[in-house]
Structure formats: C-alpha cells, structure tokens
Amino acid sequence: MTTPVKLDAESREYVTSFARGLEVIRAFTRSRPRMTLSEVANATGMTRATARRFLLTLVVEEYVAFDGKHYSLQPKVLQLGYSALSSMELWEVAAPVLQSLADRLQETCLTCVLHGANVIYTAKAMSQRLVNIGITVGSSAPAHCVSSGRVMLSALPEEELDAYLDALEIQVFTPNTTTSKVKLRSEIEKARGQGWAIVDQEMELGLRSVSVPIRDIHGAVVAALNIPCPTSRLTMEDIKTKIVAEMLTASHEITQGLKQGM
Numbered sequence: 001m002t003t004p005v006k007l008d009a010e011s012r013e014y015v016t017s018f019a020r021g022l023e024v025i026r027a028f029t030r031s032r033p034r035m036t037l038s039e040v041a042n043a044t045g046m047t048r049a050t051a052r053r054f055l056l057t058l059v060v061e062e063y064v065a066f067d068g069k070h071y072s073l074q075p076k077v078l079q080l081g082y083s084a085l086s087s088m089e090l091w092e093v094a095a096p097v098l099q100s101l102a103d104r105l106q107e108t109c110l111t112c113v114l115h116g117a118n119v120i121y122t123a124k125a126m127s128q129r130l131v132n133i134g135i136t137v138g139s140s141a142p143a144h145c146v147s148s149g150r151v152m153l154s155a156l157p158e159e160e161l162d163a164y165l166d167a168l169e170i171q172v173f174t175p176n177t178t179t180s181k182v183k184l185r186s187e188i189e190k191a192r193g194q195g196w197a198i199v200d201q202e203m204e205l206g207l208r209s210v211s212v213p214i215r216d217i218h219g220a221v222v223a224a225l226n227i228p229c230p231t232s233r234l235t236m237e238d239i240k241t242k243i244v245a246e247m248l249t250a251s252h253e254i255t256q257g258l259k260q261g262m
Contacts, residue, residue, distance in 0.1 A: 020044070020046070020050075020054060021054050021057070021058070023044050024040060024044055024046075024051065024054045024055060024058065025058070025063065025064075025073065025077060027040055027043040027044050028071075028072065028073045033072055033073070034070040034071070034072045035070060035071055035072075036069060036070055036071070037051060037052055037055065037071070040055060040071060055071050059071075061076075062074055062076050063076050063077045064077075090214070090216070090222065090223065090254070090258065091111070091122065091123055093254055093257035093258055094111055094123060094214070094223075094254045094257075095123060095125070097250050097253045097254050097257070098110075098111065098123060098124075098125040098225075098250070099125040100250070101125070101225075101227075101246065101247070101250045102125040102126060102127045103127065103128070104246065105127070105227065105243065105246060106127040106128065106129055107127055107129075107133075107227050107228075107229050107233075107234075107243075108124065108125070108126055108127060108133040108135070108227065108228060108229075109124070109125045109225065109226070109227055110123065110124050110125075110135060110148075110225075110226045110227070110228070111123040111124075111214065111223050111224065111225055111226065112148040112149075112152070112211075112223060112224045112226055113152070113222070113223050113224075114143060114149065114152040114153070114224075115140070117142060117143055117144075117164065117167070117168065118140040118141060118142055118143055118149075119140060119141050119142075119143050119146060119148045119149045119152065119224070120138070120139075120140045121135055121136065121137050121138065121139050121140070121141075121226075122137060122223065123137060124136070124137050133207075133228045133229075135228065141203060142171055142203075143164075144168060144170060144171075144178070144184055145171070145173060145177050145178065145199065145202040145203045146199055146202070146203055146209055146211075146226075147191075147196075147197040147198055147199040147209040147210055147211035147224075147226060148197075148209070148211040148224035148226040149224075150187055150188050150191045150197040150199065150211070151191050151196065151197045151211045151212065151213050151221070151224045152213070152221060152223075152224050153188045153191075154188045154189065154191040154192035154197070154213075155192070155213060155220075155221035161185075161188065165181050165184070165185060168181065168184075170184075173202065173203050173204065174201055174202060174203070174204065174205050175205075176200060176201040176202045176205070177202045177203075178202060195212065195213070195248070196210065196211065196212045196213075196244050196247070196248065197210070197211050198210045198236065198239055198240070200231075200236065201231065206230055206231050206232070207228055207229070207230060207231065208228070208229055208230075208231055208234065208236070208239065209226060209227065209228040209229070210226070210227050210229075210239050210243055210244060210247065211224045211225060211226040211227075211247075212224065212225050212244065212247045212248050212251045213225075213251065214251050214254055214255070215251070215255050216255070216258060217255065217258050217259050225247055225250060225251050225254075227243060227247065229243075
C-alpha cells in the first residue's frame with residue numbers, strides 16, 4: 001500500500017527544477033505540438049534563458065527534438081507514463097484508419113493501451129449514428145473484463161501475466177463478469193491463440209466488445225483496437241463473421257503505416 005506523502009512547494013524535499021522541467025513537457029499539447037523557445041517561455045511563464053536550459057536538457061536526454069527553430073516532444077517522453085506506447089506516430093497513423101473503420105462499420109472505434117491493471121482509451125472515432133458509445137479518451141476500465149484488456153494481457157510474458165493474475169482483485173460488474181481466475185486465464189490464452197477477443201456484457205449489461213491487437217514495426221503488441229457495440233445491434237455471430245476480419249485488416253493497415261513512416 002502506498003503511503004501518502006505530505007509535500008508542498010516550500011518543502012526542502014521538493015525539487016523545484018524537476019517540477020519546472022515537467023512543466024515544460026506539459027506545455028506541449030495537441031493544439032501546440034511544436035513550439036519556438038519564446039512560445040515555450042510564454043506557455044510556462046519562464047524567462048527565455050530558463051526555458052532554454054530545460055529544453056536543451058530534454059533534447060540531450062532525447063525527450064524533446066529541436067529542428068533549429070521548433071521544439072517538439074519525442075516518443076521517449078511516453079516512457080514517463082505509459083510504457084506500452086512505443087511511438088507517438090502510432091496515433092497519427094491510427095487516426096484515419098480508425099475513422100475509416102468507424103464509417104464503414106457504423107460503430108464507435110477506439111484504441112487502448114494497458115496501464116497496470118487497467119486499459120486506458122487513447123483515441124476514438126465515432127460513426128454517423130445519432131447514438132454513439134459514451135467512452136471518452138483518457139478514461140479507463142479494468143483490463144480483466146474488457147476485450148481490449150484480454151488482448152493486451154495475452155501479449156504479456158508468462159511471468160508478467162502470472163504476477164497480474166496473482167495481484168488481481170476481480171471486480172464484479174454484471175452477472176456475466178468472469179469471477180474465476182482459472183477461467184480468466186483460459187480466456188486470455190484463447191485471445192492469444194486466435195488473435196482477437198470478444199467480451200459479452202461483462203462490464204455492462206447490453207454491451208459487447210471486440211478487440212484485436214495493434215503491433216509495432218517489430219511485431220510487438222503496443223495497443224488494442226476496440227469496438228464496443230450494443231447487444232441489440234450485433235450478435236456474437238455477427239461480430240465473429242463480419243467485424244473481426246475488418247478490424248484485423250485495419251490493425252494491419254496501422255502497422256504498415258508505421259513501417260512506411262520509418
């Protein structure tokens with residue numbers, strides 16, 4: 001159990017320079033992915049000289065890139081949070097593929113990464129339906145009862161999967177939630193063998209989900225492509241015969257896009 005730490009900016013244990021370095025990293029956002037020195041200084045409230053020192057340190061440590069005028073975050077920065085993400089380029093490549101899949105299937109499409117015992121939703125594409133699944137980017141769900149979690153757990157080395165299952169305290173959300181760790185392992189191994197997973201109303205009644213892995217250029221699973229769908233709209237057979245093949249193709253397109261971007 002983690003012991004709470006009572007600390008403020010006036011504490012002797014508080015490292016101001018480290019905190020300000022993190023502030024520089026946080027200054028980069030979706031709306032401003034590339035900034036000049038002056039823009040970073042303005043965004044953080046630092047002097048140009050101070051911002052420059054932090055930026056140059058981050059460049060040396062390979063967390064930030066500099067093209068002579070603009071600074072931008074490097075993929076290495078993701079190691080600070082979600083080590084499962086191997087490249088920010090993944091989301092740039094995935095976005096149009098995700099939207100194309102959502103348009104084609106008329107279902108909400110998402111990508112997820114594994115973070116501890118949870119999955120975190122990292123991207124979303126909505127269909128043209130009036131009602132779409134209300135999962136938001138940045139939200140999370142327990143990995144044990146969602147298809148994306150099982151797909152990504154299936155890619156873990158055996159010792160890591162063992163450690164996950166040993167530490168797991170299974171939350172029960174519906175009468176369909178798998179409560180046996182033996183059965184859960186079996187479902188994870190099934191996902192590993194067939195290359196996809198379906199979960200039927202284990203997180204929420206009336207909602208099924210199907211996921212396939214997304215691989216990087218080296219073949220490692222770095223994320224999952226996920227489609228949640230109401231039980232009234234798609235049967236289990238529909239998912240297996242119509243949806244899975246489309247998702248596997250989309251996942252392959254993302255991997256190929258990463259290769260072409262090298």
